[in-house]
Every structure is written in C-alpha cells, then in structure tokens.
Amino acid sequence: MVEGKFTGRFKIVKSTADHLILNPGGIVDYRFKRTKELPETCRRRNTKKEKSFETNFKAFWETFDKNYAFFEERNLNWQKVYNNYLPKVKKLKTKREFALVLQEIIGKFKDGHINLEIPDSILENQSKSKSVESSITKDHIVSAIDSIYLKEINSYNNGVIKWGSVQDSNIGYIRISDMNDFANYVPKEYQNTAKFDSIYNLSKYSAEPLEQFQDEINGINRIMKKVLIDLKDNDSVVVDLRFNGGGYETVALRLLSYFVSEEKEIIKIKARIENGFTPAQKISLKPETKNPKKIYLLISPVTASAAEIFALGSLRYSNIEILGTKSAGIFSEILWKKLPIGWEYSLSNEVYMDREGRPYEKEGVPVDYELNYPTERFKFYKSFYSNNKFSDLAIEKVLKGDFSD
Template identity: 50%
Template sequence: MRNFYFTICILLIASGAIAQQDPEEQLKNTSWVQQGYGRCLKIEESNYTYYNTNSLTCKPLAEGNLKGRFTIISLDKNKLVLNPGGIVNYIFKRVDSLPPMCINADSAVASYEENFKIFWETFNDNYAFFKERNINWKQVYEEYLPRVKKIHSQKELANILLEIVRKIDDGHIRLEIPDSLKTKVIAAKPVIRLKKDDLIKAIQDTYLADTRTYNHGVISWGKLKGSNSGYILIRDMNNFAKDYNNKSKDSKQPLVQFDDELNGVDHVMKKILADIGQSGSVVIDLRFNGGGLETVALKLLSYFVRENKHVLSVEAKTDQGNTAIQKYILKPANTAYTGKVYLLLSGQTASAAEIFALAAHSYPSIKTIGSRTNGIFSEILWKELPNGWEFSLSNEIYTDPAGKTYEGTGVPVSSELNYSRNRLDFYNSFYSGNRFTDKAIDQILIK
C-alpha cells in the first residue's frame, strides 16, 4: 500500500510538471495549420517559419524568433491561439506535418491557367464580401477561364486579373505585377490637383487659433478660433512611435514596434489633453485618414469614451465557413476626455480609421458629421500566385455588436453633408471660387 501511494504521488508530480511546462517548450518541433487565412506554421526550437499556401505552392511568408512575432494566448494538445499584435487572435490546428507542397516543393512552372485557378480558388476560400460587392464568383470563373485558356503572355494574364480586381471594386484588393507589364497612361494635358496637405493647411489656417503637430503631422491639434472647442486631426493610424524618425526602429521585433506605436499614442494624448482637456467640446477629424493599425485607432478612441463597451466583433472567412466570432471590448483610458465629442468622417475615411468610426458608433454621445466612410474594414490578407505575383484580399468580417457589417457601404453619420465619394471632388468642395469654407466645422461652431 505504501508503494501504491508513493507511485500516485510521483504521477501527480509528473502531471503537474507537464501542466506547468513552458508553452514555448511544448511548441518545439510542432506544425500547425491556421484557420481562415490559408497559412501554416512550423516551429523548431524557438524559431518559426510562417507559410502562405495554396493547392499548388507553399512559400515562406515570415520567419524568425517566435516570441518577437507572436504572443501566445493559449495552447492545448491540438489548438494554438496566437496574437500577431492586433485585435484579432490567430487560431491554429495541430497537424503531424506541414502540407506536402511545403515539404517537397514543386519547381515546375505553373501555367497561365493554373495561376488563374489559384487566384480564383484563394478568393473563393477566403474573400468574405462577394454578396456585399454584388459579385457572382462562380460566374466570374465561367466567364474568364475560356479567355485564360487562349492567352499567350504574362501581360494578357495580368490584364485579365486586373479586370477582375476592378470588377470587385474593393480598396483592399491589390495585384502587384512587374512594372514591365503595367500599361502606361499618358495624360493629354497636365492636371493640377489639390493635395491633401494643402487642404489640411487651409483648415488649420482658417479655423485654428494655434496648431501643434506630432511626428510630421500624423496628428495635429489646437483650439477653434473664437470658441471653447478643441480640434484634433488624425491623418494616419501609423507612425505614432516616439522614435518614428530613428531608422533603427525597423530592426526591432514586430511586437516591440506595435507596442511602441501604442506607447506613442499615450505619449501624445497626454500632451493633447493638457492643451485642450478643459475645452467644452472637441472635434476629431478623420476625413483624410486612410487607415493603418486598428490597435492605434482603438487606443486613440479610448481617450474619448467613458465606459467599457462591446464595440465590434470579428470573424474570418474560410473554405468551410467562418471562424469563431471574437468580441472586442473597448475600455476608457485612465485620463479620458470628458467634454462633448464630434467626429468628422468622409468617403476617404478608410480601413483602421473606419474601425475607429465603427467602435465610436456604439457611443451615442459621439456625434458624427460628414458622410459615410469608405467601407473597407478587414486587415489586408496578402497571398501569392505560383508565378510570384502578390495579391491581397479582405477575409475578416467586422460587425457592430448587433452583427451588422458596413462593408461596401461604410459607417453612416448622424449629420449628412453629402460629400462626394470622388477624392478630388471632395477636396474641391471646400472651395467656392477663392473662398475656403469647412461646412462641418461651421456647423459645430454655430451650435
């Protein structure tokens, strides 16, 4: 009996040691397939190789030290959850080995038809918005395959794929082809175009009593003339890190770079709130913001809300349905702004800037003015054809807490100014002859 108890104790100690084993140790020499992204992961010792896969090829996308690229959220025998530095966790299923094409790479040159089929299959498996974009994807295959079978050059293949991309009309879809295959467009006459920088300067000169900027104007702020209202213009959701001008920042591990961006937001928001924190209201201008990091966007928004809220949910499209829904809860910053908040939006407000707008939509006290946003929310999923051409698509579905998506339509505003969706026409709408005026700011000033 004594030996029996002794054996049980040893077993309990051993099982406890296994349960407490370092996750990085458990991950050594393992292989994983990601859900919803067409990718897989090989981990050897502390290093990883992250692969992009399709039915023909398997090519390394990134490699390096696992701890510097991913945060381990959870791990059990068959499931691994990693976070790459964003708000969406990546879910992996354990496999005995990588897909065959990752182990025995086929060096044969893929035909034009095979490249087309990989392009079509990748969208079929991972693109989430055919319905929203009014695209019959099966019909696209039937329409274009006969044409692909007749082509005799890379140029012809490029033209067909570009035609399909234009048909979908999604700002997150891109096709990177060699410069030699691009069609050169020669303008008949030089066109003088109004630049974003000129428009932003005109707003600042016309309406702000004092303008301060951070990191070459990624964010600028001041007080509106003749009022007790602050004004903050955010033109990008990148480049907030304090060492933005230091070239050595690019050598940092990705997770460190992402943390630096968030720390930069905290740094500059302390300055901004010190300057305008006592104002009765603040205008946040995202009308010229094309996106960046969703974590930066939500970190910035946290300084203008007062309660925890489920503000959005995310899931990813796979060939077997969608991944599990992930809910995001926004928490206010410790020193959040307490006055009224006006949010300015336009059709040029895109991607991560729209995630700011989508999350703000859950706070009725934040008044939105302008026009609905662009309608492209997903993180860009980059893939590669067998011939080496890279392309991107939208595979992540962002919804509000009620499950509604604004993909293709954009986040609406409460006060509509009917801005043009055309960028140049939108810019020109601020001018009437030689007179510059901003209807959105004017509307706020008369309240």
Template identity: 45%
Template sequence: MLIIKRLSIRTLFIVFFSLFGCNQNKCNLNGTWEQEGYGRILQIKDSLFAYYNITEESCLPLVEKDNFNGRWKLVKATDTELVLNPGGEVDYSFTRIDSIPENCNKATYNNTPKENFEVLWKTFNDHYAFFKPRNINWNDIYKKYLPVIDTVSSDKELYSVFKEILNQFDDGHIKLIVPDSLKEISKPETIAKTKPIIKERIKADIIKEYVSDAKTYNHVVTWGKLKHNSYGYIHISDMNNFAHYVANEIADKQEFRNRYDEISQAKKPKELFNDEVAGVDYIMNKILNDFKDTDAIVVDLRFNGGGYGRVALQLLQYFIKESRHVMTIKAKNKDHFTDNQKIILTPAKSGYKGELIVLTSHNTASAAEVFVLGTLAYPEIKRYGSSTRGIFSEILWKNLPNGWEFSLSNEIYTDINGIGYEVKGIPPNYKMSYPKLKSDFYKSFYKKNGFHDHLLDSLLLDHRDLNAPTLALVK
C-alpha cells in the same frame, strides 16, 4: 486596455487546459499547426517559424524562416490548440496536425497562367467575405475568364486579365503586387503626386483658418483649439506612424519620413506594434493636457485612409468613459466562418471627460472606420460629415506560384447589434453631402471665394459661412 473575448464554449476549455493541462502555457509548440480560417499552415521549430498560404491544391511559402517571438504574441496554448496574436484586434486560432501537407515541400509549381489563375480564384472562393454586397458572381467570373486565360502567352497579358478581374470588386483592400516592369505608367510622375499635395494643402488651410496654437506630432497628428469656441481639434491623417522614434523638431516631412522609416523597418513586427501603441499613449496624454479646459474635442478623420486597427482603438480609449462591447469580428473560412471575437474597449486611465465629435467623409477608410465603428457603442459620441468608405477587414495577404502577391478582405466587422457596414459605410448623425470621388471631395474645399471648410463652418455657428450647405440630421 483592449479585450478580445471568444464567444464559443470551447474557449473555456482552452483557457482551463492552458493553465492546468499544459504546464502553464509551457507547451511544446514545435510542430505543424493549421490555422482556423485564413488558409494558412504554421510550422514552428524552436525559435523559428515558417508560414504557408494554402488551398486544396496549393501550398506556397509566405514566410520561410523568421523569429517566432519577434512576430507572435502567445495568447493561449495546449498540446493540441494554439492561439496567437500578430499585433491586431484579432487572435488567430491553430490546431495541431500530424505533418505539413505534402505539396508544401514542392520545390516549384507549374508556373502557367492557368495554375496562377486557379490559385487566385480558389483563394478568393474560400476566403473573400463580400461577394454578395459587391455584386460579384465568382462562379461566373471563373467561367468567363478561364477561356481567356488559355490564350494568355505573357506575364503582361496575365497581369492585364487579373487586373480586369479584381477591378470589378471596387474594394480598396484588394491589391495585386507585380514587378514594376509589367506596369504601364499612365500618368506623369508630377500628376501622380497631385493628390497627396492637395491633401496636405487642405490640412494646412484648415489649420490656418480654423485652429489656433497648432502643434504636430510625427506629421500624422495635428492639434490645437478651434477659433471662436472652446473646442479642441485633432486632425489624424493616418492610423499608423505613431511610434516615438524621431524628434518632433524635424519640420521637413520627407526628412522626418526617411529617418522614421529607417528605424521602423529595422524593428520586428511585434516590437513595431508595441511601439505604435506606446506612441498613441505618449501623444494623447500631451494632447489631452492641452485640452483640459475644453468642453469638447473634434477628431477629424475625413482624410484618414487607415493603418492599424489596433492604433485606432487605442486612440478611441481616450474618449470613452466606460467599458463596453464595441464590435464583433469573424473571418470567412470556405463555406462557414471562424468563431466570433467580441471586442471590448476599456477607457484609458487619463481619458477625456468632455464631448467627442467625429468628422468623416467617404475617404475615411479601413482602420479609421474601425475607430468610427467603435463609437457606435457610445450614442453620446456624434458623427458629422458623410458615410465612410466601407472597407473594414484586415488585409489578408496571399501569393501566387509565379511570385506575385495579392490581398483580399476576409473578415466581417459588425457593430454591437450585428450590423455590418462593408460597402455602404457608417452613416453620420449629421450629414454633409460630400462627393464620393476623392478629387471632387478635395475640390469642394475651394470655390471662387477661396478656401472654406463648410463642415467646420457649420459647427462654429458664430463663424458660419451663411452660404454654406447646412447639415442635415440623419434620422
């Protein structure tokens, strides 16, 4: 079980009044609620809700009418305060306000390049949490690009300017979604697909060379016993797509993906999150039954670019032996932060009793890093490889007056000692000097003498490639 604790005394009053002052959570939720941090307004009317992205000057609809119970889990409620969970690690706090801001009722905005620039700049200014570690002077960006914006005369030019600004962050959670007609196709389609193909090839070669009796689930988890020792091996390629929707007998990945997407896209968000977590429980019980005679399990996250943080922590629960505080999360809210939320992890009932070894690379990112961050609370869990990518925050989605969407990192994740790993990533206990560039990382598995996974060679001492780079203990 994942437990989230708020670290403010105020919450004790919320709990008290939600039980006694609000008729046991049967409050009238209808009305308008301002979210603490995140720059959003929530409007509830009976079973429906609307959600708005706001700055001091703008209010843009993100969700106009949707089913409340299909999106939100009610955590706590009083007549004046509301705590909801959208399916992740973090609860969202809201305060009731008298009415929706007047500009939320505007039918249209002045859809000018300057108006869009102002909304983009202000949103980042209020909520982006990592200007300093990424060496971004946001005020200088404003001064530099405002004159440029005044010369923009088309959407394509505006897209080019925004792309130039956002690329300076080198943050994998910053995205800009625009119409396809504005994008320039710089690579042939066959080249664009090269990286996923190489990733799948490396995975297949690892399984072929190092793993016996391999099994797969949802094309996202592959497991078996490592050859030459008694370790179990689990390759997890994503922290999503765990729901048990489609028969695992479908070997063709594209056919499986089409069927899975058809089912998952019909689900309401809350139901989908619940199905993802249930899928983790389903497959982990099968895997651990296969590994009941092993001394240790190697979890390979070197190729895992993320997904749902909730899935990552659900997986980690199967490898811990006692409840502990594993991380703390807060969100940037203009010139301050939201209350800390303390994440406490509790072991699964049928968890693994042996040793856990986690493999990481610079391509271990986002929700996969949430898994790795959780392991820091358990010193007996060892990490091999290279530092992770360094992007932890849930993606905060925003929109512009012209209809474009963009995202940013607004949450700070820290370990039990209050240390954050944004940008720098989480270091391993035993270091393998992997290249940071993804293409070079993939190439490192193939040399003149064929395929070698030097990290697994180093773990499997009696099968070790004597010419492989040695692992260095990080002190």
C-alpha cells in the same frame, strides 16, 4: 520561439499539442489546428504545369472562392468570373497579358484591400493612364483649415496628429491623419524636417514587428496625455478623420480610448473560411479618461480602414456625434497569399460588425449629420471651395451648433 514570441512577428496566446493561438500585435487572435499531413500541393515540387497561367488563375480563383468574405456585398458572381475568364487565360502567351487579366478581375471588386504585386519589369511598358486628379490636394485643404479656422496649433511626428482650438470659440480641434507612425522615435529638433522620415524609419525597421506595435502604443499614450492637457479647458472637441486612409487597428482603438470613459464591447469580428465563417471574436474598449468631453467626429468617403474602425467603435458612445458622409466601407485586415508563379496578392476575409452583429463593409459607417460630401476623393477636396472661396461646412456647423438638418 523565445518568451512567448514567434520569430518576433507573433505573440503566442495559447499552445497545445494540436492547437495554436497567435496574435500578430493586432486586436484579432488567429487560431490554428494541426493537420495530419501537409496538403498535396505543398508536398509536390514546382513543375512547368505549376507555372502555367491556367494553374495560376485557378489558384487565384480558388483562394478567393474559399476566403473572400464579400462577394454578395460587392455584387460579384465569382463562378461567372471563372467561366468567362478561364478560356481567355488558356490562350495567353505572356506574363504581361496574364497580369493585365488579373488586374481587370481585381478591378471588378472595388475593394481597396485587394492588391496584386507584379514585378515592375513585367508591366514596364504599360501606358500610364492620364491623371484625373484635381489640382486641389489634401495638403491644400488641411493647410487652409489650419490657417482659417485654428489657433494655437501643435503638431507631432510630421503632422500625424495636429491639435489646437477653433478660432472665436471654446472648441478644441484634433486632426489625425494616419493610424500609424505614432512611435516616439524622432527627437524634437528633427520634427517637421526633411530628416524626419529617415530617422523614423531607421528606428522602426530596426525593431521586430511586435516591438513596433508596442512602440506605436507607447507613442500614443505619451502624446495623447499632452493633447488632453492642452485642450483641458475646451468645452468640446472636434476629432477630424476626414483625410485618414487607415493604418493599424490597434492605434485606432487606443486613440479612441482617450475620448471615452466607459468600457464597452464595441466590435465583433469573424473571418471567412471555406464552409462559412469562424465564431465572432468580441472586442471591448478600455477607456483612458474619466471625464470625456463632447466629441464631434468628422468622417468622409476618404475615411478608410483603421480610421473606420475608430468610427465604428464610436457608435457605442453617446458623447460622440458623427458629422460628414459615410466612410469608405473597407474594414478587413489584409490576407496576403502567393501564386505558384511567385506574385503576391491580398484579399479581404474578415467581417467587422457592431455589437449587434451588423456589418459595414462597402456601406461604411453612417453619420448623425449628413454633409453630402462627394464620394470621389478629388471631388471631395474640391467641395471645400465655392466661387474660389474656402469653407469647411463641418466646422461651421459645429461653431453654429446647428444640427437641425
């Protein structure tokens, strides 16, 4: 430990003989209580039994049983999963068979924050399912928006944020594509070039995690001041998160702070523990502007994770109206674990709520004006075309000022 850091990954918030509070650079503090001794499973050496499929399945199941927060929301009877799959696991012969069983179980959750990292060699002969992706991609959509609807377009960090004005109007437009990669690592001459990623990643991974988080915040502060200056004469601003799949929650909330002028408690967060939940931590937002504009926030079923946290915080502010279709409903930080066999996996164990304590997992952040976007990603992209003609109904609605529906 050096100057309040814990191996560069955690900031020490508070430390006593029996308690430790750490922050990993996010908005949630993690509290630890000293135990009298290590659990028995941590004290014993790995044995052949530890590597058996049955033992690994039970470890997987028990970890979810004690930590996963959304069995009810995801309509999953976890005890029934155990009863149905344990007999099958006992008959397995290969790691590949075991991996396929775990993948099948994970598929039942329909939770985008559950991952299973399996060595490529184990599944190298697995047949690839045929792609159902449409020929229309996100890049096609955003390119069409830029060319048809926008003028005076500016871009930062390979388009992680783009801004300009809507044609034939006094409305500003900001599209935020990710909630990461805002650090000011890349010189101007290498922006939007093939060298961008290599230069950015070299600086990013040379820094310790806490430094990376601070670099992100510094980058946001720098670029958002320019964005707001460029859009200062616009009457209102469209903020487009429809294509944003997430990133860092700290990035999301710092960005939101540039569109509001009041400090408010916006979010509560609690975590699943074996016998219930932790007390909720209250998150407040400190504004970075004194004179906020009218904001039209665009979201879709593709809007996920940290982008949803931006939208969730927006519910507390009267100058922000939300258009589109409810977001993906995947909020929790990812809790990573490791099986005895060595495979890493993740799960959702945090509940994000609004100020009144209402959770939005699975159901997503609601909208003020519904545009009925399809929930499937590629059908969503396709919805921008009618008879091969491109049209953005959200921007059209803002241009017309038609919010009667």
